Amino acid sequence: xFLIWLLILGAVLAAFMMMNPxxxxxxxxxISEFITRVETGDVAxxxxxxxxxxxxxxxxxxxxxxxTDRTELTRVMREHHVPYREEPPPQTxxxxxxxxxxxxxxxxxxxxxxxxxxxxxxxxxxxKALASKATLHTEGKVTFKDVAGVDEAVxxxxxxxxxxxxxxxxxxxxxxxxxxxxxxxxxxxxxxxxARAVAGESGxxxxxxxxxxFVEMFVGVGASRVRDLFEQARxxxxxxxxxxxxxxxxxKRGGLTTGGGHDEREQTLNQLLIAMDGFSANEGIIVMGATxxxxxxxxxxxxxxxxxxxxxxxxxxxxxxxxxxxxxSQKIPLAADVDLVVTARGTTGMTGAxxxxxxxxxxxxxxxxxxxxxxxxxxxYARDKIFMGPERKGDILxxxxxxxxxxHESGHALVGWLTPDADPVHRVTIVPRGKALGxxxxxxTQDVKLFRRNQLLAQIDVLYGGRMAEELVLGEDITxxxxxxxxxxxxxxRAMITDYAMGPEDLGLRTFGDKERGFIFEHSEEDFGATTAxxxxxxxxxxxxxxxxxxxxxxxxxKDKLLALAAxxxxxxxxxxxxxxxxxxxxxxx
Numbered sequence: 001x002f003l004i005w006l007l008i009l010g011a012v013l014a015a016f017m018m019m020n021p022x023x024x025x026x027x028x029x030x031i032s033e034f035i036t037r038v039e040t041g042d043v044a045x046x047x048x049x050x051x052x053x054x055x056x057x058x059x060x061x062x063x064x065x066x067x068t069d070r071t072e073l074t075r076v077m078r079e080h081h082v083p084y085r086e087e088p089p090p091q092t093x094x095x096x097x098x099x100x101x102x103x104x105x106x107x108x109x110x111x112x113x114x115x116x117x118x119x120x121x122x123x124x125x126x127x128k129a130l131a132s133k134a135t136l137h138t139e140g141k142v143t144f145k146d147v148a149g150v151d152e153a154v155x156x157x158x159x160x161x162x163x164x165x166x167x168x169x170x171x172x173x174x175x176x177x178x179x180x181x182x183x184x185x186x187x188x189x190x191x192x193x194x195a196r197a198v199a200g201e202s203g204x205x206x207x208x209x210x211x212x213x214f215v216e217m218f219v220g221v222g223a224s225r226v227r228d229l230f231e232q233a234r235x236x237x238x239x240x241x242x243x244x245x246x247x248x249x250x251x252k253r254g255g256l257t258t259g260g261g262h263d264e265r266e267q268t269l270n271q272l273l274i275a276m277d278g279f280s281a282n283e284g285i286i287v288m289g290a291t292x293x294x295x296x297x298x299x300x301x302x303x304x305x306x307x308x309x310x311x312x313x314x315x316x317x318x319x320x321x322x323x324x325x326x327x328x329s330q331k332i333p334l335a336a337d338v339d340l341v342v343t344a345r346g347t348t349g350m351t352g353a354x355x356x357x358x359x360x361x362x363x364x365x366x367x368x369x370x371x372x373x374x375x376x377x378x379x380x381y382a383r384d385k386i387f388m389g390p391e392r393k394g395d396i397l398x399x400x401x402x403x404x405x406x407x408h409e410s411g412h413a414l415v416g417w418l419t420p421d422a423d424p425v426h427r428v429t430i431v432p433r434g435k436a437l438g439x440x441x442x443x444x445t446q447d448v449k450l451f452r453r454n455q456l457l458a459q460i461d462v463l464y465g466g467r468m469a470e471e472l473v474l475g476e477d478i479t480x481x482x483x484x485x486x487x488x489x490x491x492x493x494r495a496m497i498t499d500y501a502m503g504p505e506d507l508g509l510r511t512f513g514d515k516e517r518g519f520i521f522e523h524s525e526e527d528f529g530a531t532t533a534x535x536x537x538x539x540x541x542x543x544x545x546x547x548x549x550x551x552x553x554x555x556x557x558x559k560d561k562l563l564a565l566a567a568x569x570x571x572x573x574x575x576x577x578x579x580x581x582x583x584x585x586x587x588x589x590x
Contacts, residue, residue: 001490006328009194010412011571017570020420023350026062026064027061027063027064028063029065030065031053031066031067033066034053035072035073035131038076039436041074041078042053042058042059043056043057043082044082044553045083046083046084046085047084047085047086047087048084048085048086049086049087049088051066051068051069051538052064052066053067076158082323087095099146099491104129113388118179118336123513127230129384139514141200142199142200143197143201144201147190148316148322148324148326149190149317149321149324149352150189150190150313150320150352153185153194153311153313154194154197156181157181157194157197157198158201160181160198160286161176161198161201163177164238167284170519173185175486177304178287179276179285179287179290179305179308179313180276180296180306180307181196181286181287181288181289181308181311181566182246182288182290182302182310183288184291184292184294184310184313185310185312185313185314185315186227186351187351187353188351188352188353189313189314189315189352189353190313190351190353191244192290192533193352194311195242195288198240199242202238204238204240204242205236205452206237206242206393207233207236207240207241208242208244209242209244210243210245211243211246211247211249211250212243213398214226214268214272217272221264222264222267223264223268223270224247224266224269226267227271230239233285237283237285238284238285239284239286240285240287241285241286242288242289242290243289244289244290245288245291246290246291247291247293247294247297249268249273250272250289250296250297251265251269251298252296252297252298253266265386268563269298269543270304273301273306276306277306287307288507290336296443315349315583316351316352317447318344318348318446318447319344321350322344323342324352324355324356325343325344325355325359326340326342326467327353328356328359329359331454332362333373333374333449334373335375335376336512337376338376339376342376342426343358343379343380343383346383346426346443347445348447354386358386361382361385361386362381362382365381365453381414385433388434388436388439389433389434392432392433397437401437403566404432404470404473404474404481405430405437405481405548406430406566406567407470407473407567408438408467408469408470409428409429409439409465409466409569410481410562410563411437411468411469411472411555412440412462412463412465412469413425413428413440413465413468413565413580414469414555414558414562414565414584415461415465415551416440416442416462416465416498418554418587418588419461419585420588420589421454421457421463422442422455422458423441423442423444424442424443424444424445424577424587425440425462425577426441426442426576426577427439427577428440428441428565428569428574428580429575430570430573430574435551456500456502459488459492460492460544460547461483461550461554463486463492464489464548464551465555466481466482466485466548467481467482467485468548468555469562470482472555472559472562489547490544493547494536497543498512498513499511504539504542507535507536507539508534512532512536565580565583581589
């Protein structure tokens, strides 16, 4: 591309040089001005051709003029001894030379444009720029077996495969094959993988494009690419068009989202709407779109007739995470001690992409240690690294500080172990990671959608455990290590009172505060008054004081176990759940 434009520039410069040789500058004057320049000695020589007069100046420039009476000019040139000569008016030969001078650059430009057209695959550079950048996949290598953790979304897409394989089965009953399927989910949940699986299962051509490739700086380019994409699809139907990150082109029109009716994104969206449900016949073409921001899409795009179905691809639950780990671990040699169920319990909230990255990090760490297989320790190291950051090596803690951290984390672990409604403690460590100087890992037995009151109270108790252990060991000389614990437990307690109506009966069964305006103290008069705010604060304080007293009593009662765990942490830095059971005994049943 750069070479072609360089050749064009060279041709233009060549034409300019041929019509204006030696780089001279030509200035056209009236005959009186021309005579004045001769009188001032600025003209070195003159050539007269018919009624055209051209003079060479002493500054190596050129001046020209036209006259029908050369008497005065001839007299002045003789008086000032300026040499001049006369030439006959241009004849056919001169005209031919002029045509050659002009024709050669023109022919060169035509040749270059012809070469550009041939290089553009028959459509030229402009046509190539307006063509769709979608990629065609004719062989599907991904099937539904490769998609795990989103069973409901897979079932929805199985219907789409049946539509593509046997449309007459549905059309004979008056049904209409969906024109569009919108996949909605957070990044990394498997939307693109699911679309590839649909193409692989149905065995039809699969066009993929990201929505941002339609939108360019020049207005009209995106609409042209949409037209070209659907023209290609019509030649391959039945087929699937997959548009990733649909919100890049499908945002709501008008308002603050676009620049008006002639905005490039808006024109591209309009063309997409017409292509999906216009007068053109698009039978056999199914459009699949993916977005993680469905609320920003234009309503005309999501209505029936365009994207008929919306398939939610959620974050996987614990069973889904187990299935995903099984899929991604097929290429990784795992040691006998690897328990994918335990890994799934400790990865709540992770998407499919996150879990794949987890196993990859574990494999890299195992390879770094020259292992033949990935062990459970490698997976947990990778999980800790992803959640908390890499280990901070070196003497970042003094002996006294390390002793405080050991007792602090022992307090969390002891309360978590002895509280039936708390999540089971899996590991305790005083190895610094990221901003944390120590960590107590608790693994839920299952994903929780609805928290019971006792579960929320148990979370507060566990968070109080670190500071209560410090008070037991250090007395009044406590540290700042519990700051994050207090932030979290205060938020839980306040949410119980203001959001979940778990406070005193006199507050009633209602919520307090407008979440759209921010924190609870940013209330307005219609939410509640100052008296109610004081009662809320009193309820939160009462709740926290009761939990603090319960935790202090629990730690005091099991002080020997706390000190034993702290000593073990100071010696080996990390203690696993098996060692905790030997030290604390079996966990009480919930």
